[in-house]
Amino acid sequence: MKQSQLFTKTRKEAPKDEVSKNAQLLTQAGFVVKEIAGAYNYLPLGLRVLNKISNIIRDEMNKAGSQEIFMTALQDKETWEKTGRWSDDVVDNWFKTQLKNGTELGLGFTHEEVIAKIMSNFVSSYKDLPFSAYQIQTKFRNESRAKSGLMRGREFFMKDLYSFCKDENEHNDFYEKMKDVYMNVFNRLGMGEKTYITISSGGSFSKYSYEFQTLSEAGEDIVYIVDEDKKIAINKEDFNDEILKDFNLSLDKNKLEGHRSIEVGDIYTLGYRFSEAFNLTFKDEEGKEKPVFMGSYGMSPSRLMGAVVELNSDEKGIIWPETVAPFKVHLLSLGAEKQAEEIYNQLQENGIEVLFDDRDKKAGEKFADSDLIGIPYRVVVSEKSLSQGGVELKKRAENDGKIVSINDLVGLLK
RNA sequence: CGGAGUGUGGUGUAACGGCUAACAUGCCUGCUUUGGGAGCAGGUGACUCCGGGUUCGAAUCCCGGCACUCCGACCA
Numbered sequence: 001m002k003q004s005q006l007f008t009k010t011r012k013e014a015p016k017d018e019v020s021k022n023a024q025l026l027t028q029a030g031f032v033v034k035e036i037a038g039a040y041n042y043l044p045l046g047l048r049v050l051n052k053i054s055n056i057i058r059d060e061m062n063k064a065g066s067q068e069i070f071m072t073a074l075q076d077k078e079t080w081e082k083t084g085r086w087s088d089d090v091v092d093n094w095f096k097t098q099l100k101n102g103t104e105l106g107l108g109f110t111h112e113e114v115i116a117k118i119m120s121n122f123v124s125s126y127k128d129l130p131f132s133a134y135q136i137q138t139k140f141r142n143e144s145r146a147k148s149g150l151m152r153g154r155e156f157f158m159k160d161l162y163s164f165c166k167d168e169n170e171h172n173d174f175y176e177k178m179k180d181v182y183m184n185v186f187n188r189l190g191m192g193e194k195t196y197i198t199i200s201s202g203g204s205f206s207k208y209s210y211e212f213q214t215l216s217e218a219g220e221d222i223v224y225i226v227d228e229d230k231k232i233a234i235n236k237e238d239f240n241d242e243i244l245k246d247f248n249l250s251l252d253k254n255k256l257e258g259h260r261s262i263e264v265g266d267i268y269t270l271g272y273r274f275s276e277a278f279n280l281t282f283k284d285e286e287g288k289e290k291p292v293f294m295g296s297y298g299m300s301p302s303r304l305m306g307a308v309v310e311l312n313s314d315e316k317g318i319i320w321p322e323t324v325a326p327f328k329v330h331l332l333s334l335g336a337e338k339q340a341e342e343i344y345n346q347l348q349e350n351g352i353e354v355l356f357d358d359r360d361k362k363a364g365e366k367f368a369d370s371d372l373i374g375i376p377y378r379v380v381v382s383e384k385s386l387s388q389g390g391v392e393l394k395k396r397a398e399n400d401g402k403i404v405s406i407n408d409l410v411g412l413l414k
Numbered sequence: 415c416g417g418a419g420u421g422u423g424g425u426g427u428a429a430c431g432g433c434u435a436a437c438a439u440g441c442c443u444g445c446u447u448u449g450g451g452a453g454c455a456g457g458u459g460a461c462u463c464c465g466g467g468u469u470c471g472a473a474u475c476c477c478g479g480c481a482c483u484c485c486g487a488c489c490a
Contacts, residue, residue: 144415144487
């Protein structure tokens with residue numbers, strides 16, 4: 001894409017109404033613009049990143065054999081009354097609205113009820129199990145306090161996956177497998193090293209669940225690292241004698257150091273609660289009717305986008321990992337329009353995603369914008385570089401570039 | 415939901431209760447310039463968040479809203 005065609009512009013200064021690093025940088029560089037507290041508009045660069053993150057998640061879920069669906073945001077009150085979760089006393093972060101005739105509706109904050117109801121149409125035999133389905137969709141939660149830029153919103157993007165098994169054993173196999181699937185995603189996002197599978201209390205569904213916590217000062221949680229090699233931690237909130245006993249851990253709380261962390265995913269064992277409420281049952285080998293054993297698995301692409309920025313920046317701007325960068329290459333033309341245009345075409349023809357800064361701007365401004373936007377590779381074409389034998393190739397994460405010949409460029413970037 | 419802070423051109427800031435609300439940046443014109451937001455000249459752009467009140471006079475003080483940010487509570 002040619003930058004002269006990109007309608008967004010960078011700002012010289014960070015917005016005054018944001019403090020979190022992710023919101024500041026993403027706004028300053030023109031990736032997002034805030035609509036209300038906790039809800040952001042995604043602009044061309046921002047949407048490209050969000051889609052890349054979503055696609056990595058999608059790819060890993062598909063590889064795990066899950067099937068993608070897309071459920072409604074509008075929710076039927078009757079459905080949620082079956083599990084008692086329509087009540088504001090039980091779930092206090094509903095956004096509710098109504099039809100013109102007065103019928104109450106909710107905006108979905110999760111989809112256990114909906115998917116259990118859907119699946120009851122299709123599951124009837126043990127032969128139908130196990131399987132899982134997921135969606136990537138906008139969720140609405142009436143948070144009493146939105147904060148931390150993209151990381152805790154009222155309207156946000158969520159991947160939610162639901163598993164359906166014959167019994168607890170079969171579920172446990174899938175549940176364990178999902179831990180690896182989740183870690184694959186975090187590895188591909190470049191945050192695997194800092195991400196820990198974190199034991200936490202299970203919410204209202206089961207005794208324990210797992211969160212995935214990524215170490216960062218920008219996080220809301222505090223975790224204790226239990227096993228560095230296996231990437232196991234315990235959430236400080238849930239640290240107690242019972243949990244130590246149940247997980248067979250001998251730890252001295254006084255010797256543990258707390259680390260701030262961002263919750264980047266969570267997986268729950270749901271059991272029979274939803275299948276029973278929606279009559280989601282199957283006939284086993286002996287013809288006996290049994291409820292399906294369910295699990296749910298959450299992960300938010302928009303929060304991950306914020307987390308990636310929190311983890312990857314310097315004083316000049318964002319430093320995107322290659323896997324999620326809006327473009328792979330930022331091509332800057334400094335008074336060498338013709339040659340730059342040729343290189344641009346050549347890169348495009350080779351399927352390399354390139355943002356071409358063809359604007360009539362000073363070198364300093366182009367460099368500053370390039371650093372702020374944070375595309376992994378910068379290619380500068382100028383009289384100077386051409387006289388030295390080619391173009392300058394520099395990684396955003398590194399200080400020094402090198403001159404490479406135009407003929408070698410595609411090979412180096414492919 | 416409790417507490418605190420902030421609200422002024424597009425953006426970032428300034429202005430004792432008192433002149434036509436200032437400066438920088440952006441944007442537009444022209445010239446100049448082309449490896450780190452360069453320079454010169456001219457121009458554009460604000461019911462000072464909203465509604466009341468005090469006052470001869472309010473961006474400024476008072477009251478009530480609203481919005482945003484932060485701390486805390488909450489977070490299937």
